[in-house]
Amino acid sequence: METIIKALLEFSDEELIQEINRRKTMKRLKKVNKVFKIVCEYYSVTEASVLDRGEKGFARGTGPVRNAKRALMYILRFEYDYKTEKVGLLMGKNHSTVTIASNKVKGEMEVNPNYKKEINFLITLINHNNYEPKNINTEV
Numbered sequence: 001m002e003t004i005i006k007a008l009l010e011f012s013d014e015e016l017i018q019e020i021n022r023r024k025t026m027k028r029l030k031k032v033n034k035v036f037k038i039v040c041e042y043y044s045v046t047e048a049s050v051l052d053r054g055e056k057g058f059a060r061g062t063g064p065v066r067n068a069k070r071a072l073m074y075i076l077r078f079e080y081d082y083k084t085e086k087v088g089l090l091m092g093k094n095h096s097t098v099t100i101a102s103n104k105v106k107g108e109m110e111v112n113p114n115y116k117k118e119i120n121f122l123i124t125l126i127n128h129n130n131y132e133p134k135n136i137n138t139e140v
Contacts, residue, residue, distance in 0.1 A: 043068040074105035
């Protein structure tokens with residue numbers, strides 16, 4: 001333990017603060033990556049298709065792609081308290097798109113108990129510390 005303390009004393013306060021901030025950022029990025037992997041695997045879509053902006057004037061995703069996008073926006077916004085601007089940056093969307101999509105999921109969860117169960121199942125998988133994504137889309 002003494003050697004660790006001596007090693008840490010060699011660093012300035014600014015360097016230690018920078019390292020702590022770097023570790024916090026890496027932890028957040030790991031969580032975001034896990035959210036993307038689990039949601040995309042659940043809906044059997046690729047991360048690239050979820051992030052694809054599509055051509056102007058055409059739907060940006062239908063069926064499973066749209067469902068995955070909406071679930072991602074909802075989970076990041078309401079479960080992890082990311083601001084809509086930050087979710088928009090992660091997803092390549094405008095903050096108003098994130099607001100509308102995540103509110104649609106929230107509204108659907110209020111009237112459809114099966115959909116609420118589906119989204120809560122995804123959140124449970126994401127929060128499970130030892131879980132690594134596999135073929136999960138049949139477990140609801």
